[in-house]
Amino acid sequence: MSKRSAMSPNRRHPHAGGCQCGAVRFRVKLLGRPSICHCRMCQKAFGSFFGPLVTAHDATWTRGEPKWFQSSNLARRAFCGDCGTPLGYETRYGLELAIGAFDDPTVAAPVIQVNPRDKLPFFDGLTSLPLRENPDPEWLDFLAGIHSNQHPDHETQEWPPKEGEE
Numbered sequence: 363m364s365k366r367s368a369m370s371p372n373r374r375h376p377h378a379g380g381c382q383c384g385a386v387r388f389r390v391k392l393l394g395r396p397s398i399c400h401c402r403m404c405q406k407a408f409g410s411f412f413g414p415l416v417t418a419h420d421a422t423w424t425r426g427e428p429k430w431f432q433s434s435n436l437a438r439r440a441f442c443g444d445c446g447t448p449l450g451y452e453t454r455y456g457l458e459l460a461i462g463a464f465d466d467p468t469v470a471a472p473v474i475q476v477n478p479r480d481k482l483p484f485f486d487g488l489t490s491l492p493l494r495e496n497p498d499p500e501w502l503d504f505l506a507g508i509h510s511n512q513h514p515d516h517e518t519q520e521w522p523p524k525e526g527e528e
């Protein structure tokens with residue numbers, strides 16, 4: 363099977379991704395170092411406990427453009443102006459993209475933690491939290507009623523889909 367036909371069913375591209383609503387999509391030719399950043403700015407910008415970021419060489423915005431927030435004199439941060447998904451940040455050294463925004467986040471498994479000074483005190487205990495094994499039936503009913511408006515984890519010719527398509 364050729365590489366092309368292996369990719370064609372879902373028009374998958376290993377280094378593509380985008381925001382939750384699909385208004386902004388990107389592609390990257392080459393990934394650099396994947397990391398998680400504990401700095402307070404990443405916590406705030408991601409609304410999360412850390413920023414998961416990978417250096418992106420030769421990135422292009424393939425649909426729409428992000429909005430930018432100049433978070434400091436040295437960096438600006440990209441996000442979707444429609445749905446607010448954080449997409450990364452840029453300095454004079456280049457662009458870092460949010461790992462969770464990739465169609466396949468496993469392409470960028472973090473290899474280092476940076477800025478440990480701001481690390482949240484409960485971070486190290488997160489992986490030993492108990493897993494909820496048996497959600498109650500009411501919650502399962504709620505989940506069964508979900509119709510997602512999130513862009514799928516592959517390239518699309520057209521988005522959002524026309525009525526009746528997906």
Ligand SMILES: [Zn+2]
Nearest residue numbers: 381383442445
């Ligand atoms: Zn969006």
Ligand SMILES: [Zn+2]
Nearest residue numbers: 399401404413
């Ligand atoms: Zn940071």
